[in-house]
Amino acid sequence: MAAVSSQPKQQERYEDSYLYKLRHSAAHLMAQAVQELYLGAKLSIGPPIENGFYYDIEFPEPLKEDDLEKIEKRMKELAKLDQRIQCIPIASKGEARKLILDQEIPGMGEAVAEYKLQLLDAIKDGDQITFYDQQRTDREGKLHRFFDLCRGPHVDSTKEVKNFKLMSLAGAYWRGDVKNKQLTRIYGTAFETKEDLELHLHNLDEAKKRDHRILGRELGLFMFSPRVGTGLALWLPKGATLRHVMQDFLQKEQVRRGYEPVITPQIASIKLYEKSGHIITFKDKLFPFMHDEDGDKDTYILKPMNCPFHIEIYQSQMRSYRDLPVRYAEFGTVHRYEQSGEVTGILRARGFTQDDAHLFVTPDQLQEEFIGVVELTKLVLDKLGLSDYRVRVGTKDPNSDKYIGHDDNWEAATNAIIAACEKMGMEYVISPGDAAFYGPKLDLIIKDALGREWQMGTVQVDYNLPERFELEYTGEDGKPHRPIMIHRAPFGSMERMIGLLTEQYAGAFPFWLAPVQITVLPIADRHNDAAQEMANKLREVIYDTRNLRVSVDDRRETLGKKIRDNQMHKVPYMLILGDKDIEAGTVGIRSREKGDLGAMSYEDFLVSLE
RNA sequence: GCCUUCGUAGCUCAGCGGCAGAGCAUUCCCUUGGUAAGGGAAAGGUCACGAGUUCAAUUCUCGUCGAAGGCUCCA
Numbered sequence: 001m002a003a004v005s006s007q008p009k010q011q012e013r014y015e016d017s018y019l020y021k022l023r024h025s026a027a028h029l030m031a032q033a034v035q036e037l038y039l040g041a042k043l044s045i046g047p048p049i050e051n052g053f054y055y056d057i058e059f060p061e062p063l064k065e066d067d068l069e070k071i072e073k074r075m076k077e078l079a080k081l082d083q084r085i086q087c088i089p090i091a092s093k094g095e096a097r098k099l100i101l102d103q104e105i106p107g108m109g110e111a112v113a114e115y116k117l118q119l120l121d122a123i124k125d126g127d128q129i130t131f132y133d134q135q136r137t138d139r140e141g142k143l144h145r146f147f148d149l150c151r152g153p154h155v156d157s158t159k160e161v162k163n164f165k166l167m168s169l170a171g172a173y174w175r176g177d178v179k180n181k182q183l184t185r186i187y188g189t190a191f192e193t194k195e196d197l198e199l200h201l202h203n204l205d206e207a208k209k210r211d212h213r214i215l216g217r218e219l220g221l222f223m224f225s226p227r228v229g230t231g232l233a234l235w236l237p238k239g240a241t242l243r244h245v246m247q248d249f250l251q252k253e254q255v256r257r258g259y260e261p262v263i264t265p266q267i268a269s270i271k272l273y274e275k276s277g278h279i280i281t282f283k284d285k286l287f288p289f290m291h292d293e294d295g296d297k298d299t300y301i302l303k304p305m306n307c308p309f310h311i312e313i314y315q316s317q318m319r320s321y322r323d324l325p326v327r328y329a330e331f332g333t334v335h336r337y338e339q340s341g342e343v344t345g346i347l348r349a350r351g352f353t354q355d356d357a358h359l360f361v362t363p364d365q366l367q368e369e370f371i372g373v374v375e376l377t378k379l380v381l382d383k384l385g386l387s388d389y390r391v392r393v394g395t396k397d398p399n400s401d402k403y404i405g406h407d408d409n410w411e412a413a414t415n416a417i418i419a420a421c422e423k424m425g426m427e428y429v430i431s432p433g434d435a436a437f438y439g440p441k442l443d444l445i446i447k448d449a450l451g452r453e454w455q456m457g458t459v460q461v462d463y464n465l466p467e468r469f470e471l472e473y474t475g476e477d478g479k480p481h482r483p484i485m486i487h488r489a490p491f492g493s494m495e496r497m498i499g500l501l502t503e504q505y506a507g508a509f510p511f512w513l514a515p516v517q518i519t520v521l522p523i524a525d526r527h528n529d530a531a532q533e534m535a536n537k538l539r540e541v542i543y544d545t546r547n548l549r550v551s552v553d554d555r556r557e558t559l560g561k562k563i564r565d566n567q568m569h570k571v572p573y574m575l576i577l578g579d580k581d582i583e584a585g586t587v588g589i590r591s592r593e594k595g596d597l598g599a600m601s602y603e604d605f606l607v608s609l610e
Numbered sequence: 611g612c613c614u615u616c617g618u619a620g621c622u623c624a625g626c627g628g629c630a631g632a633g634c635a636u637u638c639c640c641u642u643g644g645u646a647a648g649g650g651a652a653a654g655g656u657c658a659c660g661a662g663u664u665c666a667a668u669u670c671u672c673g674u675c676g677a678a679g680g681c682u683c684c685a
Contacts, residue, residue: 062613062614064615168614169680170614171614171681173612173682176681176682178612182612185613185614187680213677213678226658226677230676230677281685282684285685307685334685338684341611341612341680341682342611342682436685460685523643524642557648558641560646560648561647562646563645563647564645564646566646567646568646588645590645595645595646
């Protein structure tokens with residue numbers, strides 16, 4: 001199912017499209033309205049975004065959502081004036097500075113130019129400086145202009161900015177840095193036609209119905225309770241079943257590929273994480289420490305990740321090059337104290353289960369093993385029906401000091417990932433700053449119902465933890481060598497993957513995944529026994545390594561009612577059993593997608609499932 | 611954590627300074643049926659929690675907790 005998106009269908013890049021210009025102009029028109037309405041408002045930036053635009057502004061008084069209406073109204077008035085818009089080049093920074101300070105619109109000037117001047121300063125000498133230049137001549141022939149430092153491009157007149165809507169308010173840090181002041185961000189959306197705008201708003205409403213939190217409750221997959229705590233999901237029978245099915249599938253694939261299962265504890269001494277380096281990077285993101293009864297003898301923390309445990313297991317014995325690669329897999333439940341504002345249903349929870357594994361390999365094996373893992377990850381997504389993903393190679397941010405290990409290691413690991421991508425002919429985007437603190441990684445990114453991107457499967461190459469833990473194996477030469485680690489999780493986490501899948505399928509999971517695959521519907525009470533019998537018979541059938549999951553709806557309701565309810569619960573097949581069927585030895589089949597398929601023998605139905 | 615918005619029955623929501631409402635779900639009764647809601651009745655609430663203003667607060671104000679959207683972060 002496609003995410004909400006209203007980008008042009010043509011091959012044309014969004015940045016070159018009319019829609020992009022339109023939204024850009026809408027943003028600046030909003031800036032003009034704000035300047036008129038709120039004396040002292042400081043403008044910063046207002047770019048178009050995927051489905052609209054925003055503008056970050058510092059307001060003298062906190063802005064409330066009711067204000068949006070007022071701003072929208074003024075924008076409409078300004079738009080109607082048919083003001084000519086141009087993107088004009090400015091020859092020098094000095095001239096640009098003058099333009100910013102000499103705004104004719106009241107309120108603009110030194111006191112409110114703070115962010116604009118900073119933006120101007122950031123422009124490299126020699127680079128082209130351009131301004132949004134909007135002008136009109138009033139009845140008396142007087143010229144009114146509104147300038148705004150801007151890269152462009154724009155539409156030709158404000159009257160083209162007709163079909164727009166201001167959506168919401170948010171805080172956003174200046175230049176994306178928490179240390180800076182938080183500005184007020186106004187989000188809006190704009191379209192060429194009224195119909196497009198309405199369609200977009202309609203699509204947003206539809207997307208909200210696919211929200212995994214709503215479907216999760218409606219379908220009985222999982223729930224949250226304030227008494228349990230933020231970000232801590234309770235898995236209901238159907239959701240737990242879904243998890244088991246997914247785990248079975250992955251486990252089977254892992255056994256085929258030589259993975260071995262391990263199980264590790266939920267808490268560990270803090271020493272383990274001091275050794276790994278996680279404590280320094282993530283000390284604020286851990287649940288409170290646990291202390292020994294007799295004081296400071298030892299401190300324990302709730303497991304935030306599995307790697308160090310697997311490393312301990314690797315290290316527990318002498319390893320020969322003949323033993324490698326070693327592949328340890330675990331569905332490891334971890335807890336991380338995410339900031340309250342970051343928690344999003346099961347897509348970002350405080351407790352979650354990773355389909356984790358760590359491979360310990362020799363340098364010679366690295367590429368082959370890495371490719372093997374990426375291929376497994378792609379196979380997993382393919383099986384789940386998620387074809388719409390992008391590949392991101394997260395590398396070190398050269399300006400940050402949060403990383404451990406030597407540059408040589410980083411270079412080797414990054415090169416290994418890129419070489420493997422090239423060898424596989426895979427499209428990828430390099431994203432500096434998106435590496436883990438111990439190494440670069442390859443992530444598969446998928447969008448949710450609202451078009452937000454989420455990191456799903458991940459594969460990471462790590463030279464640094466083996467070094468910190470002094471991991472070794474004995475080589476052919478009889479000398480100790482250092483293995484390389486591959487961290488990987490094809491689903492990412494069970495929670496996030498199930499959340500995404502729920503949204504992708506709008507709850508109508510494919511047959512092999514559906515928590516309830518078949519419901520048997522007896523028409524009247526006298527058919528209940530036959531229905532139970534049929535359900536029991538079906539439950540003996542092995543499908544895709546598991547017994548069929550069958551329920552019986554023997555409530556005293558009409559058939560129509562039962563069908564409706566089961567359809568709402570997205571059950572793939574309903575088997576209807578009444579007098580006619582019992583007499584003829586058939587069963588009425590109803591498919592979730594195709595509706596009534598008519599009567600069929602039990603055997604024919606089974607064959608149709610294959 | 612920060613900005614904005616929201617919290618009324620299990621769910622979806624209406625209401626509002628003066629006795630707490632509807633639909634669905636639940637329970638019971640009637641109905642025993644053939645492909646998307648059969649009929650009736652009952653039960654269900656400290657209007658998230660705590661303070662304040664008021665003769666009177668579910669309604670207004672403040673605080674706490676929880677949730678949603680965004681920012682930051684994401685081993």
